Amino acid sequence: MVVAAGAGMGIDSGLRFGNMGSPEAFQQRPAAVWGVYGHQLNLYRAATPHAGFGLLHAWGQRMQQGCFVFTSNIDGHFQKAGFTPARVYECRGSIHRLQCADNCKGPIWSTTDLRPQVDEAACEWRGELPTCPRCGALARPNILMADDWQWNATRSAQQRMLLDMWLDSVQAPLVLEIGAGRAVPTVRNFTRRMQLRGSRLIRINLHEANIHNPRDIELALGAKQALQALEAHLVSQGSTNHSKEKADGDAPRI
Numbered sequence: 001m002v003v004a005a006g007a008g009m010g011i012d013s014g015l016r017f018g019n020m021g022s023p024e025a026f027q028q029r030p031a032a033v034w035g036v037y038g039h040q041l042n043l044y045r046a047a048t049p050h051a052g053f054g055l056l057h058a059w060g061q062r063m064q065q066g067c068f069v070f071t072s073n074i075d076g077h078f079q080k081a082g083f084t085p086a087r088v089y090e091c092r093g094s095i096h097r098l099q100c101a102d103n104c105k106g107p108i109w110s111t112t113d114l115r116p117q118v119d120e121a122a123c124e125w126r127g128e129l130p131t132c133p134r135c136g137a138l139a140r141p142n143i144l145m146a147d148d149w150q151w152n153a154t155r156s157a158q159q160r161m162l163l164d165m166w167l168d169s170v171q172a173p174l175v176l177e178i179g180a181g182r183a184v185p186t187v188r189n190f191t192r193r194m195q196l197r198g199s200r201l202i203r204i205n206l207h208e209a210n211i212h213n214p215r216d217i218e219l220a221l222g223a224k225q226a227l228q229a230l231e232a233h234l235v236s237q238g239s240t241n242h243s244k245e246k247a248d249g250d251a252p253r254i
């Protein structure tokens with residue numbers, strides 16, 4: 001099973017990522033942009049992934065080949081919900097990683113040691129701004145921004161390589177696409193490529209389901225509601241404990 005997640009997956013955890021600005025803004029107004037980032041990081045650290053993440057994790061563990069996640073979200077919630085980091089591809093990076101703002105090709109490092117002190121009223125970072133351990137330039141989150149020529153894609157590329165290796169080892173895994181809109185088509189493009197490889201699709205999208213393909217399933221619901229409905233269906237079919245294999249026509253089974 002492949003989980004292909006867009007912005008609609010994170011919304012039910014109560015998080016909506018604010019505009020991080022541009023690489024230029026980090027250079028021109030570093031205290032202000034770091035203030036926004038520090039505030040967001042605090043919120044993301046405190047947030048709990050909604051119940052849908054746990055369901056996906058449990059289903060993935062029952063799959064013979066396991067589960068891989070393709071996500072455009074930067075919240076790190078799949079890992080927080082128990083997914084193995086080596087089975088998550090974050091195509092836009094992560095709010096929990098930092099890189100050099102000049103992209104000196106140095107390391108990407110974790111925010112674990114970062115304790116954001118933000119003046120909420122002024123929306124400014126207080127104290128010294130984090131810097132690159134290699135060259136001493138300003139640090140910035142390892143998140144892909146608009147017109148981002150300084151984006152360090154090393155970590156993301158490694159994750160992508162693991163995804164491609166896993167895809168080579170499995171046959172047409174079911175794609176569970178969740179909350180991926182047309183506006184940012186990265187996730188939808190991935191889904192399309194998987195369909196061309198023979199994968200079946202369950203698309204969960206509150207406003208833009210519309211698969212128009214009788215072989216596949218669309219659920220015009222929010223992420224958490226749809227996943228809980230799928231779990232209720234699985235329980236009612238008795239397939240949560242493999243007690244019954246149900247021939248269900250052509251509909252994808254998970």
Ligand SMILES: [Zn+2]
Nearest residue numbers: 100104132135
């Ligand atoms: Zn550097």
